[in-house]
Amino acid sequence: MSESTWRTVARYARTRSPTARVLICACPAPLDQRLRDDGPAAQVTMVHSADEAHTVLTAVPMPPSVALSLTADPMSACTGRTAAGDACLRWGLAHLSHHARLITSELVTNAVGHVRTGLTLQVSLRTGVLHLAVQDSSAVLPRLLAVRPYHPGQPLELPGTGLRIVDAVATAWGALACHAGKVVWATLAASERGVA
Numbered sequence: 001m002s003e004s005t006w007r008t009v010a011r012y013a014r015t016r017s018p019t020a021r022v023l024i025c026a027c028p029a030p031l032d033q034r035l036r037d038d039g040p041a042a043q044v045t046m047v048h049s050a051d052e053a054h055t056v057l058t059a060v061p062m063p064p065s066v067a068l069s070l071t072a073d074p075m076s077a078c079t080g081r082t083a084a085g086d087a088c089l090r091w092g093l094a095h096l097s098h099h100a101r102l103i104t105s106e107l108v109t110n111a112v113g114h115v116r117t118g119l120t121l122q123v124s125l126r127t128g129v130l131h132l133a134v135q136d137s138s139a140v141l142p143r144l145l146a147v148r149p150y151h152p153g154q155p156l157e158l159p160g161t162g163l164r165i166v167d168a169v170a171t172a173w174g175a176l177a178c179h180a181g182k183v184v185w186a187t188l189a190a191s192e193r194g195v196a
Helices: 003-015 029-036 050-059 076-090 094-114 161-169
Strands: 022-025 044-047 065-070 119-126 129-136 172-178 181-189
Touching (some): 044 050, 076 094, 076 119, 076 129, 094 119, 094 161, 094 181
Parallel strands (some): 022 044
Antiparallel strands (some): 065 119, 129 181
16 A cells, blocks of 8 residues: 555544554555654554564553444344454453343343334443443333243244343343433453353
C-alpha cells in the first residue's frame, strides 16, 4: 500500500472513539521513515516481525468494560454473543466464554422479542466476577416462570425458557428498574474453572 493510504488509515483511526492505533508489520524502510516523521499524531506503530506485532497487540489492555448499542433485530443476539465471548478471551476468562455467550444470547433475545426497541449490552469484569447486563426501554421486570408440562400440539419452546437457561447457568441474575426502563443482569464467578 502507498504512503497516502496509510496516512488516510491513520487519520481515520484518530476519529474513532476510543482512538484506534494502526500497526504496520514489516514496513519498507522508506515508508517507515516517512510515517515516523509524522510523529505521535499519526497513531501508527511500526514493527519488524510478526512476533513483535504479537507482543505489541497483547500489551494493549482491554478496558474492563465493553458496551454495545444494539437494535431490535434477531441478529443482535449474535452480535452480543460474539462481544461477550471476545471479552472473555481477551480478559483471560476463556473458561467462561461458552456460558457468557449463552447468557448474553438469551438476555438479548428476550429484550428483542419482548420489548422490540433498541437496547444496550454491557460486559464488564468486576473483582473476580464477569457481569453481563442488557438495558431496554421497558419498565416491566422479567420473572422466572414455573416449568409447565409439555402437551402434544404445544410449541416445543414454551415462554420463559430463555430466563430459565440464564437461571441455570449464571452464578446470579436479576433485574433492576432504571430511569429509561430496566436492566436485566447476570454474573459468572471468574474463578469457576471447569465451566464448559
